Amino acid sequence: MKVFDFMKRRNLWFGISISFILIGLLFIVIKGVNLGIDFTGGTTIQANIGKAFEISEVRGITDKFDKEAIVTYAGQNRDIALVKTKIALNVNQQTEVINEFRDKFAIQQTNIQFETIGPTIGSELTRQALLALLLANVGILVYVSFRFEWRFGVAAIIALIHDVLIMLAVYSVAQIAINASFIAAILTIVGYSINDTIVIFDRIRENRRRVKKVDHTALVNQSVSETLSRSINTALTTLLTILALYILGVPAIKDFALPLIVGIVAGTYSSIFVASPLWAILDQKLKRAH
Amino acid sequence: MKSKSLIIFTAILLLISFLAYVAVYGLNVGKYEVLPVKNLIRLGLDLRGGATVLLQAKDNPNDPINDEKISRAIATIRERIDALGVTEPIIAKVGKDRIEVQLPEIQDPQRALELIGQTAQLEFIEEETQQVILTGNDIKKAQAEYAPSSDGLGQAPVVAFELSPEGAKKFAEATERNLNKIIGIYLDKKPISLPKVQSVIPNGKGVITGSATMEEAGDLATLIRAGALPVEMETLSVTAVGPQLGANSFERSIAAGQIGVLLVLLFMLFYYRLPGLVSDIALLLYIIIVLTVLALLKATLTLPGIAGIILSIGMAVDANVIIFERIREELRLGKTLRASVDSGFRRAFLTIFDSNITTLIAAVVLFYFGTGPIKGFAITLSVGILLSMFTAIVVTKYLLRLLIEGTRMKSLKLFGL
Numbered sequence: 001m002k003v004f005d006f007m008k009r010r011n012l013w014f015g016i017s018i019s020f021i022l023i024g025l026l027f028i029v030i031k032g033v034n035l036g037i038d039f040t041g042g043t044t045i046q047a048n049i050g051k052a053f054e055i056s057e058v059r060g061i062t063d064k065f066d067k068e069a070i071v072t073y074a075g076q077n078r079d080i081a082l083v084k085t086k087i088a089l090n091v092n093q094q095t096e097v098i099n100e101f102r103d104k105f106a107i108q109q110t111n112i113q114f115e116t117i118g119p120t121i122g123s124e125l126t127r128q129a130l131l132a133l134l135l136a137n138v139g140i141l142v143y144v145s146f147r148f149e150w151r152f153g154v155a156a157i158i159a160l161i162h163d164v165l166i167m168l169a170v171y172s173v174a175q176i177a178i179n180a181s182f183i184a185a186i187l188t189i190v191g192y193s194i195n196d197t198i199v200i201f202d203r204i205r206e207n208r209r210r211v212k213k214v215d216h217t218a219l220v221n222q223s224v225s226e227t228l229s230r231s232i233n234t235a236l237t238t239l240l241t242i243l244a245l246y247i248l249g250v251p252a253i254k255d256f257a258l259p260l261i262v263g264i265v266a267g268t269y270s271s272i273f274v275a276s277p278l279w280a281i282l283d284q285k286l287k288r289a290h
Numbered sequence: 291m292k293s294k295s296l297i298i299f300t301a302i303l304l305l306i307s308f309l310a311y312v313a314v315y316g317l318n319v320g321k322y323e324v325l326p327v328k329n330l331i332r333l334g335l336d337l338r339g340g341a342t343v344l345l346q347a348k349d350n351p352n353d354p355i356n357d358e359k360i361s362r363a364i365a366t367i368r369e370r371i372d373a374l375g376v377t378e379p380i381i382a383k384v385g386k387d388r389i390e391v392q393l394p395e396i397q398d399p400q401r402a403l404e405l406i407g408q409t410a411q412l413e414f415i416e417e418e419t420q421q422v423i424l425t426g427n428d429i430k431k432a433q434a435e436y437a438p439s440s441d442g443l444g445q446a447p448v449v450a451f452e453l454s455p456e457g458a459k460k461f462a463e464a465t466e467r468n469l470n471k472i473i474g475i476y477l478d479k480k481p482i483s484l485p486k487v488q489s490v491i492p493n494g495k496g497v498i499t500g501s502a503t504m505e506e507a508g509d510l511a512t513l514i515r516a517g518a519l520p521v522e523m524e525t526l527s528v529t530a531v532g533p534q535l536g537a538n539s540f541e542r543s544i545a546a547g548q549i550g551v552l553l554v555l556l557f558m559l560f561y562y563r564l565p566g567l568v569s570d571i572a573l574l575l576y577i578i579i580v581l582t583v584l585a586l587l588k589a590t591l592t593l594p595g596i597a598g599i600i601l602s603i604g605m606a607v608d609a610n611v612i613i614f615e616r617i618r619e620e621l622r623l624g625k626t627l628r629a630s631v632d633s634g635f636r637r638a639f640l641t642i643f644d645s646n647i648t649t650l651i652a653a654v655v656l657f658y659f660g661t662g663p664i665k666g667f668a669i670t671l672s673v674g675i676l677l678s679m680f681t682a683i684v685v686t687k688y689l690l691r692l693l694i695e696g697t698r699m700k701s702l703k704l705f706g707l
Contacts, residue, residue, distance in 0.1 A: 110532035191652030238604035244550030
């Protein structure tokens, strides 16, 4: 088996991550995060029209209620209209919109889906999301510190924060709307990426027992290399399933699959290039201090 | 020993194939019937179609919200919905001052939404003095029917009502006092009918005109019968999925899932060869078990839930990847096949355990904080993590050992080396 020297270019690996995150933060500062209706409140309407149509035809209906509504095509045949308004439509307005869709495109109400979220829910969601993220991280930190050492725990958590920041960066640069499914995806990635990291840490722990004097660089290179094909294969199999969902799935699933794809790539990167070198630095510095 | 192992292996393979068949197509032997697992799992409203409404009681400092009022509001809403004939509606209190209403497979959600959200305070108001004479509480009976229309040419839908004895007395006095004057009928302060009193009404019976259709009259009668909500409710969120659209989402996601699973099965087979084949068998068993467990738990399968299952399949394979990589390492060290397989599984166990527990922590947090469909995702992910540890470790190990014993395998070619 070939042992790769991951530690040699660790500053490059860190640099890549940091620049990605900084670009993301820059975009957040300049353009802000594109918050979806789950956070801002608003209405989403999905109409399976089932034949070709023009965006302007749909606009003709929605402009009456919200001129700033976003209307897009969805579905592989571009036969689904997706409307997002930032104004939460009330029951009467919804009925009107649905009736107009029915009349204009001759479709059944059973082919229409809508979701309206009031602004109160949004602020609750933000609070819950942050709390959930915090709790998940604390839980993981405690478990890893208990099963390994706290230095592993800290390195793992930094890698997780890295993944979340990368996901946010991609979303802020591409200005994709962030909804509740994004939060669920973040927590899923936290679960996935920690799994990845722990497998490598586990190997470091095992290899360390075999040697008398710990050479951090050699130890990390050896352990990451040994688990490398596993890291790649697992990312591949998981990506295969999620990509199938993203390519073939319906809009609601795409919203969920996309951040997962970004997260799996970021998570795999951080497990290999961030977590272990970080642990080595932490462990070395703290040992020397003694 | 050799043939025995092979027989057991074949038997297990046949059993799993049989289970897979039953799961997909169901079974019908004499009077015993097993439905396909697809029909046993309860689908969420995003997959079968339906509407979900979240209402919040508006707090009024003079008249604070309490449990009793929320319970009364739930009872009122239930009565209104029952009149629509929705199957299995769920009306539940959420938190302290919220009510969630779920209406599965409803065809016309708009009509239901209009019925649910209204306070529906009915008032009869004397025009001259603006005094309230009667409220909805005074009405004993209300139903929609046809009555001769005012122009005398045809029939118009009306709501016929009958007052309680006390209400009838008040109404008799009021009609006497307001002869040839208007007594307006208002719903939530909005006029629905402004009739002129033509004669004194002593028996407490009357009709409310002003409905355009029989359906509208029927809904008004329902609102009057069920009574007003004890508190004003504000609609926080509404999700309505057309049943056809839901069915479409379901089919598309299942199709996507099948392709994803197929790709994973092929990948494992080509990359890991014989162990890959064994893990593919274990993976099929895993999928059957997950679906059965979800059916037994009576969990609701949502769209994100399907994503959760599909994701867990990708992750279930991970345990096998860890084990097989370990076996390869052991083989490279020059150990025998049997010894490599044994130590591969032994050494991989703790790794899999630790890594899966950390994932489970995240899934549990997600279950605790998520709502609706997201909770469904957390459930399938958690169930998936626990079950995959069983199939990936126990089942794979057993099958692989049977195969090695059965064929007295020495060649490492089938292990991809």
